[in-house]
Amino acid sequence: MQESGREGLRYGANRSPSTLTTAVPGPFGWMRVLMPPLLVAGCAPWDRPAPIPPEITQAGVADRVVVPRDLNVNPSESVVEPGTPAAEPSANHGPESERTTFTLPDAIAFALRSSPRLRSARAAIERARGQEQVAFAPFLPQVDLLGQYGVVSDTLAPGKVGYAGFLLASGSGTRSYAQTEVGLQWTLYDFGRTGGRYRQAVARGRIADLQLLRADQTVEFDVATAYLDVLLARASHRVQVDAVRRAEATLDDAVARSTGGVALREDVLRAQVQLSESREALVLAREAQFDALARLNNVMGRNAAWPLEVIDLQVQPRLATALADFLERAASERPEVTLARQAVAAAEEGSQAARGEFLPKIYVRAAVGRTEGRNVITGWQEGAGLHVEAPLYAGGRHTGELRSAEADVEAALADAQTILDAISLQVNLAYRSAVAASERIDLSRTAVAQAEENLRLVRVRYRNGNATPTDIVDSEAALTRSQQRFFSATYTYLAALARLDYAVGRRQGGTPPEMR
Numbered sequence: 001m002q003e004s005g006r007e008g009l010r011y012g013a014n015r016s017p018s019t020l021t022t023a024v025p026g027p028f029g030w031m032r033v034l035m036p037p038l039l040v041a042g043c044a045p046w047d048r049p050a051p052i053p054p055e056i057t058q059a060g061v062a063d064r065v066v067v068p069r070d071l072n073v074n075p076s077e078s079v080v081e082p083g084t085p086a087a088e089p090s091a092n093h094g095p096e097s098e099r100t101t102f103t104l105p106d107a108i109a110f111a112l113r114s115s116p117r118l119r120s121a122r123a124a125i126e127r128a129r130g131q132e133q134v135a136f137a138p139f140l141p142q143v144d145l146l147g148q149y150g151v152v153s154d155t156l157a158p159g160k161v162g163y164a165g166f167l168l169a170s171g172s173g174t175r176s177y178a179q180t181e182v183g184l185q186w187t188l189y190d191f192g193r194t195g196g197r198y199r200q201a202v203a204r205g206r207i208a209d210l211q212l213l214r215a216d217q218t219v220e221f222d223v224a225t226a227y228l229d230v231l232l233a234r235a236s237h238r239v240q241v242d243a244v245r246r247a248e249a250t251l252d253d254a255v256a257r258s259t260g261g262v263a264l265r266e267d268v269l270r271a272q273v274q275l276s277e278s279r280e281a282l283v284l285a286r287e288a289q290f291d292a293l294a295r296l297n298n299v300m301g302r303n304a305a306w307p308l309e310v311i312d313l314q315v316q317p318r319l320a321t322a323l324a325d326f327l328e329r330a331a332s333e334r335p336e337v338t339l340a341r342q343a344v345a346a347a348e349e350g351s352q353a354a355r356g357e358f359l360p361k362i363y364v365r366a367a368v369g370r371t372e373g374r375n376v377i378t379g380w381q382e383g384a385g386l387h388v389e390a391p392l393y394a395g396g397r398h399t400g401e402l403r404s405a406e407a408d409v410e411a412a413l414a415d416a417q418t419i420l421d422a423i424s425l426q427v428n429l430a431y432r433s434a435v436a437a438s439e440r441i442d443l444s445r446t447a448v449a450q451a452e453e454n455l456r457l458v459r460v461r462y463r464n465g466n467a468t469p470t471d472i473v474d475s476e477a478a479l480t481r482s483q484q485r486f487f488s489a490t491y492t493y494l495a496a497l498a499r500l501d502y503a504v505g506r507r508q509g510g511t512p513p514e515m516r
Contacts (some may be wrong), residue, residue, distance in 0.1 A: 041305070065303065101309040104227050107300055108508060111223045112216060114301030121208075121215040128201070128208040135201035138194040141186035146369070151176045158376050163365035163431075164383030181369025190361040196353030203346035210339040219299065221502040225495055226296040230310050232491040233289040236484060240282040243480040247275040254469035267469040274473045288332045291515075316490065317497065319438060323431045326504055330427045334505035337423070340416035347412040351405040357398040360390040426503040434500055437493035444486035451479040502509065 080260040102110065112118065148159055152175050160168035163183040169175060187194065251271040258268045302308075331337065366384035371377070391398065455475040461467035501508055 008264075020108040021137040039108035055089070100307045101311070101432040102300075103311045103506075104224065104313070107227055107296070107310070108220050108223050110302075111219050111300040113476070115219045115299070116301060118212070118215055118219060121212040125208040125212055128205040132198070132201040132205045135194075135198040138187055139198070141184050144183045144185075146181045146183050146367075147179065149178045150275065154375070158373075164367045164385055165381065167371060169375060170377045173375050175373065175375040177371060177373030177376045179369060179373075179381075181367045183365070183367040185363060185365050187361065187363040190363075191356045191359035191430070192352045193356035194353075194363070196349045196356060200346045200349035200353065203342045203349065206342045207339055207346070210335040214335045214339075217408075217502060217505065217507060218506040221498060222299040224298050224498040224508045225295070226292065227310055228313075228491045228495045228498070229292040230289070230296055230308075231312060232293040232487060233285065235487040235491070237282070237285040237289050239480060239483045239487065240278060240285045242483075243278040243476065244275070244282050244366070246475070246476045247271070247278040250469060250472050251275050253472075255470065262465075264468075270470045270473055274477065313494065316441075316493065319434050319497070323428065326427050326431055326500065327424065328421050330504045335424050336419045336505075340412075340419045344412040344416055347408040351409055354402040355393065357401060360388055362386070362388050423503070427500070430496055430500040430503045434493060434496035437489050437496050441486070441493055444482060444489045447482040448479070448486050451475070451482040455479050460489070 150159055152158060154172050154174060156175070157169055158175055158177045160166040163181075163185055167177055167179065251268070251274075254271040255267045260263060265361055293308050296310070297304045297306055297308055364384065364386055368380075368382045370380050455472075455478075458467050458471050458475045462469075498508055
């Protein structure tokens, strides 16, 4: 006892009695300086505004939404004939006005570059790639740098930091220690947990790729239909302009004849009503034209108010292939078919991972480091161990996860059937629409010719005094309706072909000529 006391006196004489000083020997003196700032920084409330991306700043919003006040947002002509040179862009209206005239392929290409929906779909692919990387990480060893610094009374053992073992006390009195270790943990086998999660992440990555492909096709289809809506609206506008011109001429003639006592007052009133209806229809046609232009700008990723001109389409491809051929192509080319397979595969891999939770997990842990301090065993420390963890009871959590995973498989199979049924329905509807519109084109073309001939004959009778202004008005109204029906059938047919391309899973214009 006396000898140990003398040893204690000699220890106290050689070392400072300060616990904080002895806790940090020479090799770890940097921790004494570093720890207080870390404690303060870790607990400090960081109250700072979040950074705002330039796209959603006030200036970015203005660039996206606002247009110059002197910009002509009501152009007189929005559809030009093929071969017409594009108008020169204004020097003051920003990058979006550098081009105002677009063919249909140009509009589709612009949308594929500028559509926010595609930007979101590409971000979803990056997210899936990140999740795939996260799922692959458990296959590799995990290496950590571990450290601890502490002071405890002689009634407490030192803390534990590493993967293998713990600090051992030595002697009596206050224990101070500083420990640094490099630890490694590597899962050797977990009966499909990690593999199932990784393959599930891979399947979800493929799903994101397929969703982007379908999003591209959707944007192309939306641009094509919006483009055709502009052409139809402009054709309707032209028909109404001609209808107003004819109605004005008829009214002038009816007024002149009424003044001369040849026509009745009711003929003048009927001509006035016809002119009013034609002018109202012209206003509505002009509104429909501007609405169609705004929608086309929107699906292209442009400001809806920017000037836009489109090139008229003069080609009406023929539909010569049977419905069965389109269905076969859809079954082999629609991205959703592969997407449904990947969704089922992802659900099955999730089920495999859930089954693995019932089985043991085998992994290796190892650590190497050094400890300094007082009243603890110091020096280099090494250790490694093979660990086995077997779940015995988790309150039903694993069973619930398995039931949920199996339900996901069943739901994925049902969703796959729904997708296949939807593909069949979409192809059928698009094909029937194209067939019906093609028949309507022939019927309405004949009706236009008959209405023009009828108007000519009525005008001849009118000049001979055998017809009234009311007869002229009725003939002109019939011609206007026939022309509207013809243009509606024409652009409905082109839209049906675009919808058929979309239903089959091809890009717009991707159906070969022999199929049209």
